[in-house]
Amino acid sequence: MSDFQSDIKGFRVAGVHAGLKKDGVLDMAFVVSDAPCSAAGVFTTNQMKAAPVLVDIEKLTASQTGYRAVVVNTRSANACTGDQGVVNVLVMSTGVIGTHLPMEKIRHGIDLGSAGLAHDWEAAARGIMTTDTRPKFASTSVALSGGTVTISGISKGAGMIAPNMATMLGVIATDAILAPEAAQSMLASAARHTFNCIVIDGDMSTNDTVLMLANGASGVSVTSPDDLAAFNAALFAVSKSLAQAIVRDGEGVTKFITLNVQGAPDDAAAHQIANAIATSPLVKTAFFGKDANWGRIVAAAGRSGVPIVADRTQLWITAGSDLWLTDDSLHLFENGMPTAYSEATASAIFAEPDVSILLDAGMGGDGKATIWTCDLSYDYVKINGDYRS
Amino acid sequence: MSDFQSDIKGFRVAGVHAGLKKDGVLDMAFVVSDAPCSAAGVFTTNQMKAAPVLVDIEKLTASQTGYRAVVVNTRSANACTGDQGVVNVLVMSTGVIGTHLPMEKIRHGIDLGSAGLAHDWEAAARGIMTTDTRPKFASTSVALSGGTVTISGISKGAGMIAPNMATMLGVIATDAILAPEAAQSMLASAARHTFNCIVIDGDMSTNDTVLMLANGASGVSVTSPDDLAAFNAALFAVSKSLAQAIVRDGEGVTKFITLNVQGAPDDAAAHQIANAIATSPLVKTAFFGKDANWGRIVAAAGRSGVPIVADRTQLWITAGSDLWLTDDSLHLFENGMPTAYSEATASAIFAEPDVSILLDAGMGGDGKATIWTCDLSYDYVKINGDYRS
Numbered sequence: 186m187s188d189f190q191s192d193i194k195g196f197r198v199a200g201v202h203a204g205l206k207k208d209g210v211l212d213m214a215f216v217v218s219d220a221p222c223s224a225a226g227v228f229t230t231n232q233m234k235a236a237p238v239l240v241d242i243e244k245l246t247a248s249q250t251g252y253r254a255v256v257v258n259t260r261s262a263n264a265c266t267g268d269q270g271v272v273n274v275l276v277m278s279t280g281v282i283g284t285h286l287p288m289e290k291i292r293h294g295i296d297l298g299s300a301g302l303a304h305d306w307e308a309a310a311r312g313i314m315t316t317d318t319r320p321k322f323a324s325t326s327v328a329l330s331g332g333t334v335t336i337s338g339i340s341k342g343a344g345m346i347a348p349n350m351a352t353m354l355g356v357i358a359t360d361a362i363l364a365p366e367a368a369q370s371m372l373a374s375a376a377r378h379t380f381n382c383i384v385i386d387g388d389m390s391t392n393d394t395v396l397m398l399a400n401g402a403s404g405v406s407v408t409s410p411d412d413l414a415a416f417n418a419a420l421f422a423v424s425k426s427l428a429q430a431i432v433r434d435g436e437g438v439t440k441f442i443t444l445n446v447q448g449a450p451d452d453a454a455a456h457q458i459a460n461a462i463a464t465s466p467l468v469k470t471a472f473f474g475k476d477a478n479w480g481r482i483v484a485a486a487g488r489s490g491v492p493i494v495a496d497r498t499q500l501w502i503t504a505g506s507d508l509w510l511t512d513d514s515l516h517l518f519e520n521g522m523p524t525a526y527s528e529a530t531a532s533a534i535f536a537e538p539d540v541s542i543l544l545d546a547g548m549g550g551d552g553k554a555t556i557w558t559c560d561l562s563y564d565y566v567k568i569n570g571d572y573r574s
Numbered sequence: 575m576s577d578f579q580s581d582i583k584g585f586r587v588a589g590v591h592a593g594l595k596k597d598g599v600l601d602m603a604f605v606v607s608d609a610p611c612s613a614a615g616v617f618t619t620n621q622m623k624a625a626p627v628l629v630d631i632e633k634l635t636a637s638q639t640g641y642r643a644v645v646v647n648t649r650s651a652n653a654c655t656g657d658q659g660v661v662n663v664l665v666m667s668t669g670v671i672g673t674h675l676p677m678e679k680i681r682h683g684i685d686l687g688s689a690g691l692a693h694d695w696e697a698a699a700r701g702i703m704t705t706d707t708r709p710k711f712a713s714t715s716v717a718l719s720g721g722t723v724t725i726s727g728i729s730k731g732a733g734m735i736a737p738n739m740a741t742m743l744g745v746i747a748t749d750a751i752l753a754p755e756a757a758q759s760m761l762a763s764a765a766r767h768t769f770n771c772i773v774i775d776g777d778m779s780t781n782d783t784v785l786m787l788a789n790g791a792s793g794v795s796v797t798s799p800d801d802l803a804a805f806n807a808a809l810f811a812v813s814k815s816l817a818q819a820i821v822r823d824g825e826g827v828t829k830f831i832t833l834n835v836q837g838a839p840d841d842a843a844a845h846q847i848a849n850a851i852a853t854s855p856l857v858k859t860a861f862f863g864k865d866a867n868w869g870r871i872v873a874a875a876g877r878s879g880v881p882i883v884a885d886r887t888q889l890w891i892t893a894g895s896d897l898w899l900t901d902d903s904l905h906l907f908e909n910g911m912p913t914a915y916s917e918a919t920a921s922a923i924f925a926e927p928d929v930s931i932l933l934d935a936g937m938g939g940d941g942k943a944t945i946w947t948c949d950l951s952y953d954y955v956k957i958n959g960d961y962r963s
Binding site for chain 2: 229230231232233234386390391464465466467470471473474476483484486487488491492493494495498521560561562563565566567569570
């Protein structure tokens with residue numbers, strides 16, 4: 186999924202150094218289709234939306250067809266692309282709030298990008314990085330009734346340039362033929378279960394955006410229920426890979442946590458419980474300390490606002506990622522009391538880089554949720570508190 | 575308010591070393607009335623309530639009169655006081671979840687406390703400390719139509735013993751004659767605007783409790799509307815002092831932030847906005863870094879769930895605590911854009927140990943809220959991640 190190879194038809198990409206960053210570091214990225222595309226987007230729900238988010242929402246509301254490119258710039262969040270008369274292009278920005286784009290450099294970057302379009306997805310992934318430590322790419326192909334289509338994407342996150350937030354950006358391209366409505370509903374569904382299920386620190390950027398372009402170059406339509414289901418699964422896999430990569434490369438992250446909740450009345454309640462645990466500084470610092478502090482997990486669930494049933498709540502931990510209950514899961518908490526678990530076994534699991542948690546809220550419902558999250562380390566405080574010093 | 579002197583009538587207190595902690599450190603506290611008291615309590619809303627919380631709720635639900643004492647133990651959160659046949663006593667515990675009380679030591683402590691009851695409120699305040707670095711006490715007297723009454727209290731917070739949460743405890747005593755219903759409604763109101771308006775890290779303990787005893791030893795009844803209002807104001811002042819002391823002594827705290835929100839449709843919406851800002855790790859690390867990162871404050875407000883109006887939102891900062899808009903306030907953000915403020919002035923304000931923030935949500939309503947909070951420092955991560963190492 187992440188070897189940066191993509192034979193996706195009819196797309197060319199580029200990552201260039203426009204001069205927004207120093208020392209030749211790539212600072213703009215381009216994903217360009219040879220043919221007009223169906224486009225879909227999901228955006229931050231923050232009330233303080235950045236200009237490029239408003240621009241894209243306005244464009245996609247007016248029409249979801251005819252797009253040719255996504256252009257991403259770093260170092261400035263506050264794009265003013267309307268002045269340039271750029272049409273059929275969706276935009277993304279990440280960087281400093283309240284500064285205007287240095288338009289000379291942007292124009293230079295656009296010239297370089299236009300001249301350099303090719304198939305180097307790693308360069309494109311590097312071109313959208315801020316404080317990310319590595320480029321993020323995922324790609325998969327799926328056989329449908331009419332032939333094979335490919336889905337490829339890049340993402341960034343986990344970075345912050347003063348005084349902006351950690352912005353999450355994703356660009357997904359496919360050579361399938363997709364109706365705009367299908368593209369939008371499948372992207373929204375995939376994002377709901379992947380990009381919207383990752384927690385670094387609980388904050389939400391003014392710029393978070395995931396865009397998808399479908400250029401149809403494969404000649405394969407996605408219309409039958411079976412094909413839609415297969416495409417949906419492939420899009421979910423690419424989105425999950427891109428989203429998990431953001432958590433693993435989160436600011437100061439030393440541990441990757443899969444947080445599963447079941448036994449809630451509905452999925453929304455389960456998500457609310459999982460989010461309370463994932464955003465708890467006490468839980469996150471315990472993970473950093475490799476300390477089997479399960480009491481903090483249960484207590485965070487208890488304050489989530491969902492009326493979990495204390496004496497029917499259960500908790501298991503398992504070494505590894507993306508695991509629910511396995512033969513190796515350690516049962517820590519049952520009937521409102523700790524089990525007679527082995528402290529040494531618990532400590533050994535918490536010492537692993539990947540840990541899966543399963544909390545049963547004891548409410549007897551079918552609601553469940555998964556959130557991928559991370560610990561809270563000295564380096565998080567350093568990156569976000571000390572970066573000017 | 576905090577010189578540990580109290581002439582409150584008919585109460586005796588003690589802080590003793592029962593042997594729960596090492597090296598003679600005070601580890602139990604007693605607040606005892608010579609006469610039976612009206613009692614009131616406010617408790618954690620966490621679904622995972624600790625045993626002493628359940629015991630107190632059960633007792634106060636059965637009767638709010640006839641109480642003689644509050645007993646507090648540290649080092650174990652899971653009191654089993656029912657077994658002891660202690661009646662007319664309310665209990666508080668803070669310490670390790672899942673361990674039973676060492677009853678021999680508790681009995682020894684009760685013997686010591688009974689023998690040592692006096693007027694040393696500092697010892698009582700020290701007896702409830704966990705990782706608090708200093709004892710917390712507040713007292714005030716208020717002249718009513720029938721004479722003068724006194725309100726004194728102790729609090730603790732901001733501490734954590736593995737694997738328990740940072741528990742907030744408060745005990746307030748008054749020599750006024752209070753009907754149980756009035757005591758409960760005034761304590762609930764004071765707590766709502768003080769103890770429930772402080773944020774260290776957004777987590778909520780399984781043990782949080784504030785109890786009030788009114789023994790009537792002053793012979794002064796609080797019944798007329800004027801007297802009730804005057805008593806209410808005095809109780810608010812004591813509660814605010816105790817609550818603010820908890821924030822100032824928070825784990826790793828280097829900065830005390832007064833966070834005011836106005837221009838919301840109602841107080842609940844204003845509180846929701848303030849809470850989103852106060853629990854934002856990005857905002858808290860920026861305060862730690864003494865960085866005028868106002869963009870993080872506005873963005874946190876934007877994701878609070880309240881539909882604030884981006885282009886009517888305003889932000890001011892002021893050096894000092896408990897300040898709204900003053901002549902010295904610096905206007906940072908207006909009409910969705912930064913003002914032409916002086917970066918040097920902004921940095922100087924953020925470098926102060928006490929900073930007041932005022933955010934106008936631009937929604938035109940009368941709703942407002944205040945939350946007192948703090949920064950997120952290396953020491954917070956150290957205390958909560960590394961304490962076993």
